[in-house]
Amino acid sequence: MKVGIVGTGMVGSAAGYALALRGGASEIVLVDHNKKLAIAQAEDIAHAVPFAHACVVRAGGYEELEGAGVVILAAGVAQKPGESRLSLLSRNAEVFSEVIAQVRRDAPDAILLIASNPVDIMTEVALRASGLPRERVIGSGTILDTARFRSLLGTHLGIAPQSVHAYVLGEHGDSEVLAWSAARAGSEPIARFAVQVGAPITGEIRAQIDASVRRAAYRIIEGKGATWYGIGAGLARIVQAIRDDQRTVLSVSIVTPEVEGVADVALSLPRIVGRAGILTTLMPELTESEAAALRASAELLKETGAGLQ
Numbered sequence: 001m002k003v004g005i006v007g008t009g010m011v012g013s014a015a016g017y018a019l020a021l022r023g024g025a026s027e028i029v030l031v032d033h034n035k036k037l038a039i040a041q042a043e044d045i046a047h048a049v050p051f052a053h054a055c056v057v058r059a060g061g062y063e064e065l066e067g068a069g070v071v072i073l074a075a076g077v078a079q080k081p082g083e084s085r086l087s088l089l090s091r092n093a094e095v096f097s098e099v100i101a102q103v104r105r106d107a108p109d110a111i112l113l114i115a116s117n118p119v120d121i122m123t124e125v126a127l128r129a130s131g132l133p134r135e136r137v138i139g140s141g142t143i144l145d146t147a148r149f150r151s152l153l154g155t156h157l158g159i160a161p162q163s164v165h166a167y168v169l170g171e172h173g174d175s176e177v178l179a180w181s182a183a184r185a186g187s188e189p190i191a192r193f194a195v196q197v198g199a200p201i202t203g204e205i206r207a208q209i210d211a212s213v214r215r216a217a218y219r220i221i222e223g224k225g226a227t228w229y230g231i232g233a234g235l236a237r238i239v240q241a242i243r244d245d246q247r248t249v250l251s252v253s254i255v256t257p258e259v260e261g262v263a264d265v266a267l268s269l270p271r272i273v274g275r276a277g278i279l280t281t282l283m284p285e286l287t288e289s290e291a292a293a294l295r296a297s298a299e300l301l302k303e304t305g306a307g308l309q
């Protein structure tokens with residue numbers, strides 16, 4: 001499958017690199033208004049191909065996106081240290097309206113995979129600008145937060161993160177909700193499993209894991225200015241679920257008709273991802289306080305999105 005990447009800064013190029021290493025695409029086309037950058041990134045990623053999987057990697061204009069199955073949108077302006085994701089909004093929304101018109105013209109059948117932050121709002125912006133059905137405009141959402149949640153739980157319990165089923169819901173950002181009550185290890189509720197393996201999840205452990213998931217991006221930004229490897233790999237994972245029609249359950253963001261009484265808001269829930277985009281959305285069973293936190297997250301996103309119209 002041909003995959004386009006618009007915006008070849010740190011996130012776009014990391015996605016291209018991860019795709020090349022995973023064998024997630026037969027062809028990768030990099031587009032950026034900084035053509036020199038796109039050409040350099042394409043050449044650099046192409047040099048990894050002999051050590052990975054067969055794949056053509058090149059830079060090009062929008063017209064070269066023709067026939068792409070997925071186009072990753074990673075264009076925009078970078079998050080500054082200490083800057084909230086939501087404050088990036090207006091600058092990135094402008095870039096998107098320009099980019100999406102061109103992608104829709106040259107790759108009308110492509111699923112749009114949104115990476116630019118604030119990703120939930122940008123997913124809404126992209127849906128509106130593209131006129132595509134909602135299941136074909138997918139934001140990376142909390143895919144990374146969920147991976148981190150599972151990984152930290154796995155470490156605490158001494159098991160592989162693949163055996164942990166737990167999701168981060170809502171906004172990819174400060175208001176996100178770790179769905180503790182729905183978390184499972186194997187087929188067991190997480191708390192029961194934890195007691196059985198002698199590693200109970202105390203209030204302190206819970207608070208540590210919660211903070212570690214929620215503050216991860218801030219910590220990385222403090223040290224290196226931005227984040228790119230994790231999200232690059234997450235984007236490549238979503239592309240593969242689409243390309244191979246894997247029907248994998250991933251926590252990603254699309255505009256959702258109704259969440260906790262809030263209508264038409266983009267946020268993350270566990271969703272089945274396959275060739276047609278999002279096939280089904282799953283609503284985890286939540287406690288009252290988790291449901292209230294999800295409602296608050298949805299309301300916050302709704303307000304921000306409305307401010308943009």
Ligand code: ADP
Pocket residue numbers: 006007008009010011012031032033034037074075076077078079095098099116226227228
């Ligand atoms: P990030 O860390 O999110 O990847 P960067 O600033 O490194 O952020 O990358 C964003 C990329 O998006 C830059 O390479 C920039 O040139 C590109 N970009 C910005 N505006 C546009 C646009 N209108 N069309 C195409 N690419 C764009």
